[in-house]
Amino acid sequence: GAGVSQSPSNKVTEKGKDVELRCDPISGHTALYWYRQSLGQGLEFLIYFQGNSAPDKSGLPSDRFSAERTGGSVSTLTIQRTQQEDSAVYLCASSTRLAWGNEQFFGPGTRLTVL
């Protein structure tokens, strides 16, 4: 069975450019999450989608970051006017919604390098 997939696996961009990162969750998973993992740090929560509910954007670091989830499946994380501090691995995860202790399944990540 297919797991969570992300593309591209690596992205190198110049400061000031916009980038789009894509996540394909596991089929049937209603919840989708984006995290950022900077060098030597844990995972930082960015945004969370659950079904048709309004997304939880509380983790987005600035208004340059946005995300969409079309048709309750594929999600795109967009970073506008990239800065060097945006360089990190961006991880996507999906899960089914259980009452307690749901497992999140992670994709391999997109390594973003801003020059």
Place this chain on the structure above:
Amino acid sequence: AQSVTQLDSHVSVSEGTPVLLRCNYSSSYSPSLFWYVQHPNKGLQLLLKYTSAATLVKGINGFEAEFKKSETSFHLTKPSAHMSDAAEYFCVVGDSSNTDKLIFGTGTRLQVFP
């Protein structure tokens, strides 16, 4: 608010010796707790999870963790390390105000020497 602290950023052991990765949590409620592992250039994988059913939780690859409420700890152990255990390990707590959100520790890098 929930938080999790991993007490060691790096742990080194010899192959065949026990592994102990320490984790303390802070939670106002009965927490859900997880350990995830991240091998180099691979995605995060769930090792085990605690959701109040049993305090000693067994996971994959011979790992287990014990929930100790009195110590607010959830340490990860393995009796005998294998070279393939070398990876980054994350202790994670579920956000009780929103059981879908996970709060990650900063990770412990486990090195295994032959």
